[in-house]
Amino acid sequence: MRFPVTLLIEKRTDEIPGWLPAATSIGSVIAAFVVSGVVLALIGANPLIVYQFFFKATFGSWPALSDTIVKATPLIMVGLACAVAFKMKLWNIGAEGQLYLGAFFASTVVLVPLVPPESPKWLVLTAMVVMGMIGGAIWGFIPGYLKAKFDVNEIISTLMLNYVAILWNNFWIFDRWSDAGFQMTPTFVRTAWLPRLSDYAREYRMFSGITLHLGVIFGLVAAIVVWWVLSRSRWGYEIRLIGDNPHAARYAGLNIARNVVLVMMFSGALAGLAGMSEVSGVVHRLQERISPGYGFTGIIVAWLAKLNPFAVILVAILFGALIVAGREVQPSGISQMIQGFVLFAVISSDVLLRYSIRLVRAAPVEESA
Amino acid sequence: MPDAPFAVQMENIVIRFPGVLANDHVNFTLKQGEIHALLGENGAGKSTLMSALSGLYKPTSGIIRVSGKPVSFNSPKDAIAAGIGMVHQHFMLVPTQTVTENILLGLDTPRFFMNLPAYDGKVLALQEQFGLRVDPTAKIWQLSVGEQQRVEILKTLYRGANVLIFDEPTAVLAPAEIAGFIETMRSLVAQGKSIIFISHKLQEVEAVADRITVLRKGKVTAEGFLMAGLDRAKLAQLMVGRDVVFAVKKDVQEPGGTILEVRNLQAANNKGTPALRGVDLSIRAGEILGIAGVAGNGQSELAECITGLRVCEKGSVQVDGRELANQPPIAAIQSGVSHIPEDRTRVGSAPNLTITDNVIMKHYRAAPIGNGRTIDAGQATQYAQELKRTYDILAPSVRTLARKLSGGNLQKVILSREITANPRLIVAVQPTRGLDVGAVEAIQEHLLAQRRQGTAILLISEELEELLTLSDRIAVLYDGRVMGVAEAATASVEEIGLMMMGTVQEA
Numbered sequence: 066m067r068f069p070v071t072l073l074i075e076k077r078t079d080e081i082p083g084w085l086p087a088a089t090s091i092g093s094v095i096a097a098f099v100v101s102g103v104v105l106a107l108i109g110a111n112p113l114i115v116y117q118f119f120f121k122a123t124f125g126s127w128p129a130l131s132d133t134i135v136k137a138t139p140l141i142m143v144g145l146a147c148a149v150a151f152k153m154k155l156w157n158i159g160a161e162g163q164l165y166l167g168a169f170f171a172s173t174v175v176l177v178p179l180v181p182p183e184s185p186k187w188l189v190l191t192a193m194v195v196m197g198m199i200g201g202a203i204w205g206f207i208p209g210y211l212k213a214k215f216d217v218n219e220i221i222s223t224l225m226l227n228y229v230a231i232l233w234n235n236f237w238i239f240d241r242w243s244d245a246g247f248q249m250t251p252t253f254v255r256t257a258w259l260p261r262l263s264d265y266a267r268e269y270r271m272f273s274g275i276t277l278h279l280g281v282i283f284g285l286v287a288a289i290v291v292w293w294v295l296s297r298s299r300w301g302y303e304i305r306l307i308g309d310n311p312h313a314a315r316y317a318g319l320n321i322a323r324n325v326v327l328v329m330m331f332s333g334a335l336a337g338l339a340g341m342s343e344v345s346g347v348v349h350r351l352q353e354r355i356s357p358g359y360g361f362t363g364i365i366v367a368w369l370a371k372l373n374p375f376a377v378i379l380v381a382i383l384f385g386a387l388i389v390a391g392r393e394v395q396p397s398g399i400s401q402m403i404q405g406f407v408l409f410a411v412i413s414s415d416v417l418l419r420y421s422i423r424l425v426r427a428a429p430v431e432e433s434a
Numbered sequence: 435m436p437d438a439p440f441a442v443q444m445e446n447i448v449i450r451f452p453g454v455l456a457n458d459h460v461n462f463t464l465k466q467g468e469i470h471a472l473l474g475e476n477g478a479g480k481s482t483l484m485s486a487l488s489g490l491y492k493p494t495s496g497i498i499r500v501s502g503k504p505v506s507f508n509s510p511k512d513a514i515a516a517g518i519g520m521v522h523q524h525f526m527l528v529p530t531q532t533v534t535e536n537i538l539l540g541l542d543t544p545r546f547f548m549n550l551p552a553y554d555g556k557v558l559a560l561q562e563q564f565g566l567r568v569d570p571t572a573k574i575w576q577l578s579v580g581e582q583q584r585v586e587i588l589k590t591l592y593r594g595a596n597v598l599i600f601d602e603p604t605a606v607l608a609p610a611e612i613a614g615f616i617e618t619m620r621s622l623v624a625q626g627k628s629i630i631f632i633s634h635k636l637q638e639v640e641a642v643a644d645r646i647t648v649l650r651k652g653k654v655t656a657e658g659f660l661m662a663g664l665d666r667a668k669l670a671q672l673m674v675g676r677d678v679v680f681a682v683k684k685d686v687q688e689p690g691g692t693i694l695e696v697r698n699l700q701a702a703n704n705k706g707t708p709a710l711r712g713v714d715l716s717i718r719a720g721e722i723l724g725i726a727g728v729a730g731n732g733q734s735e736l737a738e739c740i741t742g743l744r745v746c747e748k749g750s751v752q753v754d755g756r757e758l759a760n761q762p763p764i765a766a767i768q769s770g771v772s773h774i775p776e777d778r779t780r781v782g783s784a785p786n787l788t789i790t791d792n793v794i795m796k797h798y799r800a801a802p803i804g805n806g807r808t809i810d811a812g813q814a815t816q817y818a819q820e821l822k823r824t825y826d827i828l829a830p831s832v833r834t835l836a837r838k839l840s841g842g843n844l845q846k847v848i849l850s851r852e853i854t855a856n857p858r859l860i861v862a863v864q865p866t867r868g869l870d871v872g873a874v875e876a877i878q879e880h881l882l883a884q885r886r887q888g889t890a891i892l893l894i895s896e897e898l899e900e901l902l903t904l905s906d907r908i909a910v911l912y913d914g915r916v917m918g919v920a921e922a923a924t925a926s927v928e929e930i931g932l933m934m935m936g937t938v939q940e941a
Contacts, residue, residue, distance in 0.1 A: 298808050302791070302798055309784040316743065316773065316781050317795040318764035 074420050081418055086371060089417050093410035094383070100410075101403045115394065122393035123386035131262070131277040135347065137378075137385030139164070139356065141284035142339035143363030144370065144377040145291045146201075150332040152295060152372050153308040155325060159208060159223025160336040161360025162230035163201040167337025168344045169234050170200025172351040175257045176242050176250060186256040193257060193341050194283075201337015202330040204230060209329025213322035219329070227360065238351055249352035259346035280342030285378070287335055292374040294331075304328060336360060357388075365404075369411045383407070438465040440502065441597050441628040442487065442518070447496035449482050456482040457493070458652040464597060469619060469629045471643035471661070473673050475870040476840035477828060478649040480632050484599050487630075488520040489513035500597075519590025520599040523606065525582050529575040533557065533568050533585050537592050560591055565621045580611035587618070591627075598622065599630045604638055605868045610728075616642050634870045636666045648672040674872040684882055684904065690719030693890035694740070694859050699749035699759070700914075701735050709735040711914035712749065717859070717890040722881070724905030724922065725894040726930050732914040733894045734776055737863045740892070741773045742766040753859055767796055770858030774848055774865050776894075778841065782848045785837035789829060790818035792836050793851045825850040826876070842873030849880055860884060863894045878904060898927055912936045 102112030123133045143160040150157035171193040173179055180192050204226060211217035235248075242250040259279040266273035295301040307314040307321055314321060343355050362384055370376035384404065391400035416422075442464040449457040456479045464470050474480045485491045487498065489507035498505055500516045507513045510520075527536050534554050538544065544553065554570040561567055566584045574582060583603065590598055600619075604612045619629055619642055633639055639646065639661075646664070648656040656672045696715040703709035709732045717723045727733055738744035740751050742763040751759040753769045766773075775781040783792050794814050798804050802813045818832040825846045829839055836844060845865065852860065862881060866874040881904060885891060895901050901908050905922040910933035917933040 297811070299798060299804055300807070302794075302809055305787060305791070306784055306795065309786045310780070312781045313784045313795065315763060316741075316775060318762070318767045320762070320764075 070424050072422060072424060074422050086418060089414040090369065090371070090376075090411055093414040094407055097403060097406035097410040101399075101406050104402065105399070115399070118394065119386075119390045119400075123389050127271065128274050128276075129389070131275045132389050133382065133386045134281055135276055135278065135385075136388045137381040138278075138280045138284050138346070139339040139343055139359045140362055140366050140381035140384055141281075141378050142287055142342065143336050143359050144366035144381050145284075145287050145374055146332045146335035146339070147363045147367035148370065148372040148374060148377055149291055149295070149304075149335065150328055151367055153304045153324065153328050155209075155212075155328055155332070156220045157205070157208075157223050157329065157332050158220055158364065159204065159226050159360070160332070160339075160363045161356060161358065162223070162227035163204040163333040163336035164340040164343070164356050164360050165227075165230040165234050166204040167197040167201040167334075167340030168351060168355055169230075169237065169340070170203075170337065171197035171341035172242075172250065172253075172344055175253045176351070182254055182256075184256065189254075189256045190259065190345065193345055194338065197337045197341025198334040199337070201333040201335065201340065203333070204337070205329040205331070205333020206326060209326040212329075213325040234351065234355075235353065238353060242351065244350070250350045253345070253349050257345055258349055259342065261346070276347075278342075278346035280346040283338055283342055284381075287338065288374040288378055291335070295374070300324075300327075336363070365408055369408070438467055440464065441466045441500070442630075443497075443499040443502075444483070444487065445497045445499070447483065447486060447498070448494045449479075449486060449491060450494045455652050457486070459496075460649065460652070460654050461657055462647050462654070463658055464628050464630055465645075466628055467623050467626055468644040469623055469631055469642055470658075471631045471633060471639040471646040472649070473633070473639065473646055473669065474649035475673055475872050476842040478673075478870075479652040480649055481601065483649070484520065484601065484630065484632065487513065488518055488599060514590075514593050514595070517594055517596040518599070519593060519595030519597070520601065521583070521586045521590060521603060523601045523603070525586055527574045527582060527585060530573060532571050532573055533577075533588075534570045536574060536585055537589050541593075557588065557592070560588060564588075564591060564618070564625060566591075566618060578611075579606050580614060583607070583615070584618070587622075595627070597628045597630065599632070601632050602634065602868065603631070604633060604635060612638070634868065636669050636871070639669065640666060650675055670871045673870065685886070687720055687886070689721035689906065690888055692716050692718050693754060694892065695750075695752040696736075696740070697750045697752075699736070699739055699751060700747045701739050701744055702747060703735055709914050710739065713911075713914070713916055715892075715909060715916065717892060719858075719890055720885055720888045721907070722885055722891040722893055722905045724901035724908040725892065725911055726898060726901050726908050726934060727896075727911035728934055729896060731911045733911055734863065735914075736911070737773070737776070737861050737892070737894060740766065740859075740861055741771055767855075770856070772852035772855050772857035772860045774845075774852055774860065774862040776863040778844050778848060779837075783836045783844060786835055788818075789822065789827070789832045789834055789836060789839075789847055790814050792847055793818050793821055796851060796855055821847075821850040821854065825880075842869045845869060845873065845877065849877060853880060853884060857884075857889055859890045859892065861892045861894075864896065865893070866895070866897070866900060874900075898930060901930075902927070910934055 098116065105112040105115050122129055124130050143164060146160045146163065147157060174189060174192045174196050179196070180189055208217070208219045208222035208226060211222055212219045238248055238250055244251040261278040262272040262275040295304065303319055303324055306317065307319060307324055311321055339359065340355070344351055348355060366377055366380045366384055370380045387400045387404050391397040394400065440463050444460065444462040447457050447460045460483055462483065472480050482491065486493045489510040489512050500518065505516055528539065534550055534557050537557055538553060557570040566588055568577065568581050568584050574585065577585070587598070604615060607615060616638065619631070623629060631643060643661045645658050645660055646656060647654060647658055650673060694715070694717040696713055699710050699713040700708065701710045713736060715723065725733055725736065735744055739746045739759065742758060742761050742765055746759040749759065750757055753771055756769050758766050758769060779785060794803050794817065798809055803810055803817060815832060821827065822829065822832055827843050827846045827850070829843060836847065839847065849865070865881070866877050869877065881891060881893070893901065893904055902922055902925065907919055908922050908925055908930060909919045910917045910930055912934060913936065917936065920930060
């Protein structure tokens, strides 16, 4: 007995329509919420009420939206960092460590201090941005150089350097810069704080309690820069060529080793900027656990965004919302479950881009002679 | 055989892809026990038609009959069950497993315990029957390309194939292996199998086919013609739709000053053993130096040393007096060395980038395409469109991805890019391998046009005929040494053949 209808999966031979990748991504996010809804229903909750609450907690009011974007801000920058490296098929798993080192370097501006404490705000902040990016770039340079020179696998080296960066930070916050024995440095001077909307609450009442800070602008500018580099610049062309076929790139006279180092540094600098934005825009000090794994989430963000810099912004906001929702809903694992389903669905949806799937009636069974 | 029953009948097959009519009411019949050659240029629709027969695509309309009974294949599995087996050009074998394991792969029996020796015996019996000898316990990676092909054939036979489809089977074989393969085809039909033979090589078709069907732009131009009574010129005309000049015309011209000077060049191959053992060569402006030799005698390494892709252990490579040995590839490019690489897909192009991105690969640094730190997208597109027109690259647009192009069109993309660099020297490695007669002619014409313009050309080819028509002089490589250099105008095939086997000639 054969099932009367079979699923026919065929490799796509034609050009896929331009809207299809976006449609499958959005479709899979919806599918993830539907499946999560089933799980919620099974544990006795009403998924509609849960989702309604989710929405209210993340996008339902100005302060909620602001919280979501604050969480999305570092994700945009680390997402871009990963996207740049992945475009050249450099698997930078070290955005987390690069973020921490960026945070550390940015903090040195205030804590060493590198600029006099009474310097104007613009000078302190500019110095912090530059130092944050340098810190991240150094942490990208090390695995990049090792790969270019000795062919050390960057997946392993970047992953290991994450722990080194976190422990390096701990040394400073537990010991040298500890604030009265707590595992954090003293609060930065006000000139080292990124401007927030709530700073203007006296002039504009509606801004009161809105913690949205300038870091988000860094993220948006970074997205434009990354887009420009990848799709308009000569360097971006080289990155795409090496990423697609390193043999052809070598044949075309490109210096691959040099580009490995440069791209890792660029990627690291973007993650370092995220670290700066966190210490200067959110916590205003260097402390333990400034990142709850943003660097790793960034890998997922870049992947879901199909390495498109502007899509990174949208995906980062979705994941920012899930982080905020995780604080608001008990058990907090629910938002992690949704994250998992989203990732699962988007990765599986790739099948739809590579294969066309149709239902066909099974052929009548014929005995061959 | 003329009145043998039909093994396969394909009637009015239409296969439509978005924007393309790949097969337009194609009729094709295969008689029991015949070798039927399927000819056509790249992109004529041969592979599409055979994909329909082997269950990869479903025709938009039309009927397929196997042994007279209408069939409808939903997957290759259905086609195999109906006794149709396809031997692909690129082998689908697991290198680390044995011959028998590869043959059994994907079958329902044996189920869990392999009991390989028993199956080795079965495979041996099958080999005896068809004269296809391969050690069943050998691992695939230990086998030559010809032996791997035999494994592929055994795989389809083991699955009970009566109809075998060979997709350009000789393209991957060395000349010596081709004769053996033709024998294999003959012994298969002698045992009652029927064969569909897709090929570009007219001399092989002439040698082995009973009947031929020719496709051009998706339509049949010759349906089941008897091979007897056709000649090569007629075949080519049916394929291309016009007369093909087999010997492209080469004018007599006096070469200019020396451009390439290779002295005592020594280099190792990828395995680290010596591939070049002291090669001396020189090429003058407006001269084509052909390199003959059995594959693997140092040809690839020679090309790579000149273009900076391989480390030279000793000796020198000079272009216009500038030393290029052990310089990065960019040095050769800047000295005016163009390179048509042996491997079009792995080295010559970036598969997931567009035609535009592929043609600017060596031009993006300088104006007008390169503009400071940016690339002028408008200029790049314009340049690509110009090349697409001039070199007759068949593709929907310049935004088409390189991997969607047929072999001939991809080669035209590479050739156009390399020629528009205004080279001093072109290193062309197997520039026409695997291409249909129309594309071969076009590429040979372009190379001769470059010769007229005073470019020096190093032409590495395994086709002696091509070397004799295009080259001014032919150097024979054997075991990493130049065995001798012959004037192409006076050289005989026998003389070159002897040198290819390692017999030293008076230079």
